[in-house]
Amino acid sequence: MQIDRKTRFLTREEAIYFGLLAAVIFLILPLALDSFRLNLFGKYLTYAFVAIGLVLCWGAGGILSLGQGVFFGLGGYAMAMFLKLEASTPEATAIQSTPGIPDFMDWNQITALPWWWEPFNSLAFSLIAVVIVPVAFAFIIGVAMFRRRVGGVYFAIITQAIAAILTILIIGQQGFTGGVNGITDLRTLKGWDIRTDEAKEILYFVNAVLLFACLFAAQYVRRSKLGRLLIAMRDQEDRVRFSGYDVASFKIFVFCLGAAFAGIGGAMFTLQVGFMSPTLVGIVPSIEMVIFAAVGGRLSILGAVYGTLLVNWAKTTLSESFPELWLLGLGALFIAVVMFFPNGLAGLWSEQVMPRLRKLFAGRGAGARPPAAPVPANSASAPDSPAAKAAAE
């Protein structure tokens, strides 16, 4: 029984939680919200991809990356480049000095499409690039860092520096990247207008399906032996190494997986919002994404999704109601969460709400089955590392 519980893909309890989230995302939100708000939630959900990746890397693996915006951005830019090329037909850009190239290139006196833009004329290539480019980049970073046993705070700082460098690169090379404006005015995907309300609704559901695919992938990793090794590495890296495991390879793998999730999220962001810009690549969005995961609970993949939705919803609502004060409100929310619920919403649920619910129903099932052990990953006491606190602050 115990063994079964641990190796099964989903425990009964987890299945219920997955079902609840699916109900929220596939039924409640679409039914309760108008098209504009639904599109907003679609945008929030694209950040959830990153937050899930962070739960794997940071919560389970102890690898705190403050540069996930880089992978989000790379995925988003890959998608944006395809859409921009499709929007830049010679007819649509007839007023330019060089028709047929993206408008920002023309503004920067570039007269031919750069060679590395050419492949993005192909949708298939672009879709592959959405995943492969962030993964390849994460692989390079991972090999460079983890093989040298760089970890902890140093790794966090380096990823943050990479986010800063990439932002400067994108802004500086504006003739090729659109600079600070980003790649804007994206219109159609293979002739399908992505700006209409119907398109936004379809994209919302595509996004939701992909999110669940990533959630299942993350759940699979956590259930696998790899997932247990990750937790072991987080808690006692040297022991895992002495046991004969190649620690670096596992870290590289999970870091790449997080990057792949982020890249998919970035591409869905581009499709739903209609542009991509360096403001989504830099340090601030990267840290914000860590905050989403922290608020939701960095040990729980579902918590990360709820955390992302809650923080972004609060951000939008507060900024609409109090345009001049909202940042203070948001700051207070973060401080409250970090101070009182270090394990985020998921921790609040499993430590405060669930025990009470159990007590309430104790009369019925107490004798029939042993008290349900908390989900392994949740029960593994998270070290309140300084890095975690620093990030959450």
Place this chain on the structure above:
Amino acid sequence: MTDFSKPKTPGMSRRAVLAGGAALTASLFAPRGLRAQDFPTAAVNTTGLAVTDSTVTIGILHSVTGTMAISETGSVQAEKLAIEQINAMGGVLGRKIQFIQEDGASDWPTFAEKARKLLVNDKVASVMGCWTSASRKAVLPVFEQHNGMLYYPTFYEGLEQSPNVIYTGQEATQQIIAGLDWVNQTKGAKSFYLLGSDYIWPRTSNKIARKHIENFMEGCEVVGEEYYPLGHTQFNSVINKIKLRKPDVIYAIVVGGSNVAFYKQLKAAGIDPTKESPIVLTISVTEDEIRGIGGENVEGSYACMKYFQSLDNPNNIEFVKAFKDMWGADMVIGDVTQAAYLGPWLWKAAVEAAGSFDIDKVREASPGIELPTAPEGYVKIHENHHLWSKTRVGRARMDGQYDVVFETADLVEPNPFPEGYQ
């Protein structure tokens, strides 16, 4: 420190002062008020905008938080002043203007999100907003898709002409060409060193400047052209190069916080703008920026734009007084703030010319709309949705104001897609 706090409903005494100012302005702006009952809502609003029998709702979309807040606050204040004044004189087609303010938070996706919210959810009849080109580019597809009307106040790089935007600031050629001709003709300047922050506006502006200097100004040349990232603070190397090349004019389009470092280092390196060797000419430093840079650092530099707070005409004196009454005596008013103030007035004039709030009709009525009461003087909307306006050159004073030393005789035609400058 600046007092950025702005009461949504001013106190009694302030309101009284305002009403006085507004009444004065009212007499200036329109001789008679229009009555709402002459314009039934069903007739003036056929597309479901937020118009009732007594009110009309518009949006204000600027950054009040984040790095751009310091620049955009002036625009928000000017727009609120214009709305107050319009309401005091009876509103638009007899309807009081209400506004919904949204914060773009200096973040371009947020601008797009808020623009969509204003147009789709709030159904606003027009939006006064945006400041940076990046934010305008982000919201542009939203305005075109949902057929909104944006009044955009900033001087900018041109190369754009959207049916859904009225550009109340100058586009690049208006701002640049007159200033270059002036410095050439009155100061005999022949060689120019171009530099700027690295993004689309300075680059495009310098492209136009270079073309004009090389192709249209006899015997003139560009001796250097350089760009620095936004927020850059080390200008020593370029200052050394400037000293080496000895240009007649340093043509600087540095923006934001970089300005402080640039002008301080320029002065520290012995290039004192008051000595005019070389002449420092800029298109990016308004009175607002001088507050950050410090008057002592920019004193003697020339700026080329369409509006200075010190302009001496009755409209402007009225406007400066009303602005200070509403927002505080220590406020300064820069070029963009004035352009933002024009937005609600131009919209009102177009709505009343069209006799309708419908976006399509307002758009149709917009070209040719005149505003003889603009603080900068007379302006008129061109077919291409930009404004005919005069270009002026001001010389910075120690106290942060400009002395206007030159003004074009005629209005300068806006030309967002200049032939021969591409």
